Each structure stands twice: as structure tokens, then as C-alpha cells.
Amino acid sequence: MMMSKQLLDAVIIGGGPAGLNAALMLGRARKHVAVIDEGKPRNAVTRETHGFLTRDGVSPFEFRRIAKEELGAYPSVTLVEDTAVSIAGEDGNFQIETAQGNLYASKKLLFAVGMKDRPLDIPGLAEVYGKSAFVCPYCDGWELRDEPLVVIVKGADLMHFAPLISGWTNRFTVCTNGPAGLTDDQREELRRHQVPLFESPILNIESNEGIVRQVVLEDGTSIPCRGIFFKPELTTGSDLPQAIGCRLTEDGMVVVDDFGKTTVPGVYSAGDAASRLHQAVAAAAKGAFAAAALNNELNLEAWRQNG
Incomplete structure (x- = not known):
């Protein structure tokens, strides 16, 4: 080892954006930092990252390449392509072991x-996801404005998503892939807005080179479309936060304060693991704030120790 x-x-x-932006902040604060990442981001399935000023349309891998190039200006930041597998110790002296047998x-x-x-x-959903x-x-x-879409969502999430997606197109059909979980009033609301609703389970999604052609239901209905929006089932990207005692929400997110501090002393979290705001620009911002709070804590501890 x-x-x-x-x-x-x-x-x-x-x-990702949160971790790399945190590294940038800490590098600029003259802190010695290692970023451990296996290089398999969730957004690798997508071709482009959007909504990030100066980086709109860049691929996730190009985003990371640029970020790592910029971090090269800070010699106290080390990038490690590896996977953290276990953590021991406590605030002031954590030991992180990796899959390659290294210990930090x-x-x-x-x-x-x-x-x-x-x-x-x-x-068929995996074949079109991200394309x-x-x-x-x-x-x-x-990119899908005014196109005919299928929205795969149900219940309260549907009644949030339907008005939202209508800002991009009014040509969308809802497939709930089973019972919709709607009240009579909610069904009437969809009817008033002329939103087709199908509750039959989805048989498969037909596509050509990643571009959806139609959604086929078990009752024989075929719904032609050019795109799909769906609600994914997510889980935290690592079990390590929970393993060292970080409190999680019912949805599996790490509980943090406004500056990314978890319930475990000396431990912070940022990005999608600690927020519902799953966008690259939001993750980067949260990473910056968490790094600033972490740096402030380090500086205050050193100030008190040397005073």
C-alpha cells in the first residue's frame, strides 16, 4: 500500500463540476488538496452540457479537460484517477483508502x-438516454422546442412537470407507465390543457441511432415522438458519506447546511449528492461555497493553534 x-x-x-470547482477554490487558497475521481460521470451519457455561461454546449468530457488544465496552475492540487473505497479517522486526520491500494x-x-x-x-430507454x-x-x-415529446412521469411529479415542459412545447403526451396516481381534479386539469394521458405500461421505446421514433404501449398504442423527458430513479454516487455517519434525507441526499457542512465534523459535501439542483452550474457554485467554508475552518483552526 x-x-x-x-x-x-x-x-x-x-x-465533477462541484469537486473540480472546490479544488480550484482551495488551490487558490494555497491548500494542499487531492481530488479522487474514477472518471465515470453520470452525465457522460449526454453529448452537451447546457446552462453554464461560457461553457454552453460543451461536452462533459471537454468540460473536465478544460477544468483540469486550469487546475494545473495550482501546484498544491493533485488529481488522482482512482476510487475511494473506505474512510477511517476523524476531523483533523482522516485516512482515505482507494481501490488501487493507495492511502491518503x-x-x-x-x-x-x-x-x-x-x-x-x-x-429501449437506455439506448436513447442522453441522445x-x-x-x-x-x-x-x-434543442427539443416545439417538437412532439413523450413525458414519462406520474403523480405529483407530473403535475409539476406538465406546466414546466409547456414552456418549450405544447406538443407533449404523458405516459405514466402504469397507474397515474392522479386525483380527478388533476386529470381534469390535464384535459383542460389538452394533454393526452396514457396509463398503459410501456412495452418498449423504438429508436434509430439513439433518436426516438415512437413509444409503444402494452395495449398496442404507438406514440410517435422526437424526444422524451422522464424522471430517473437516483441513488447517491457513493456509500461513503453514509458509512462515516453523514445524515441523509429520505431521498438519499447528504444533509448539509448552507455552506456544505455535513453532520460529521470536518466533512463537507456539495453538488448533486447534497442538492436537488442537478445542473452543472449549480454544482460548481455549491462546490465553490463548500470549499470556501472548508478553507475558513482550516484557517481559523491554524489561527487559534498558533495564537
Whole structure:
């Protein structure tokens, strides 16, 4: 086993927008930081990242390439392509072991582990995910404006999503893939807005080179469309926050305060793992704020120790 030669100021687990922006802030604050990331981001399925000023339309991998190039200006930041598998210790001296058998010691931790998709259980959805099937209209609605779409969602989530997607197109059909879970008033609301609703389970999604052609239901109905929006089933990108005692919400998100501090001393979290705002620009911002709070804590501890 190889152990780092120094006690790092912080180890960041996860190298997406949150983790990389946190590393940038800490590097500029002259802190010694290691970013541990396996290089398999959830948004790798998408061709473009949107809504991030100066980076609108860039691919997720190009985004990371640019970020890593910029981090190269800060010699106290090290990027490690590996996977953190276990954590021991406490505030001031955490030990992080990786899948490659390396051990890092760090005063603080910042989890930027994101979320990951549970297996997609609709036949054909995996083939179009990230190409013509998406989860966020703010990220991908512009490219599908005025196109005929299928929305796969049910219950209260549907009554939130239907008005939202109508800002990009009024040509959408709702497939709930089983009982819709709607009240009579909610059904009437959809009828007033002339939104077709189908509750038959989805048989499969037919596509050509990742572009959806139609959604086929078990009752024989075929719904032609050019795109799909759906609600994914997500889980935290790593079990490590829970393993070291971080409190999680019922949805599996890490509980943090306004500055990314978890319920475990010395441990912070930022990005999709700690927020419902699943956009690259939001994750980067949260990473910056969490890094600033972490840095402030380090500086205050050093100030008191040396006073």
C-alpha cells in the first residue's frame, strides 16, 4: 500500500463540476488538496452540457479537460484517477483508502460524489438516454422546442412537470407507465390543457441511432415522438458519506447546511449528492461555497493553534 507523504488539507472525493470547482477554490487558497475521481460521470451519457455561461454546449468530457488544465496552475492540487473505497479517522486526520491500494491522510473531507442512475427498467430507454431522452428541460429543452415529446412521469411529479415542459412545447403526451396516481381534479386539469394521458405500461421505446421514433404501449398504442423527458430513479454516487455517519434525507441526499457542512465534523459535501439542483452550474457554485467554508475552518483552526 502506498501512503501520501504529507497530511493533506483536504481530500475531495468526486471530480465533477462541484469537486473540480472546490479544488480550484482551495488551490487558490494555497491548500494542499487531492481530488479522487474514477472518471465515470453520470452525465457522460449526454453529448452537451447546457446552462453554464461560457461553457454552453460543451461536452462533459471537454468540460473536465478544460477544468483540469486550469487546475494545473495550482501546484498544491493533485488529481488522482482512482476510487475511494473506505474512510477511517476523524476531523483533523482522516485516512482515505482507494481501490488501487493507495492511502491518503487529510484534515478535512469534501464529498462531491454526485448521484447515479438506478437501472432503467423500460426497454429501449437506455439506448436513447442522453441522445433524445433527457431528465431536465432547462438542460435540454431548447434543442427539443416545439417538437412532439413523450413525458414519462406520474403523480405529483407530473403535475409539476406538465406546466414546466409547456414552456418549450405544447406538443407533449404523458405516459405514466402504469397507474397515474392522479386525483380527478388533476386529470381534469390535464384535459383542460389538452394533454393526452396514457396509463398503459410501456412495452418498449423504438429508436434509430439513439433518436426516438415512437413509444409503444402494452395495449398496442404507438406514440410517435422526437424526444422524451422522464424522471430517473437516483441513488447517491457513493456509500461513503453514509458509512462515516453523514445524515441523509429520505431521498438519499447528504444533509448539509448552507455552506456544505455535513453532520460529521470536518466533512463537507456539495453538488448533486447534497442538492436537488442537478445542473452543472449549480454544482460548481455549491462546490465553490463548500470549499470556501472548508478553507475558513482550516484557517481559523491554524489561527487559534498558533495564537
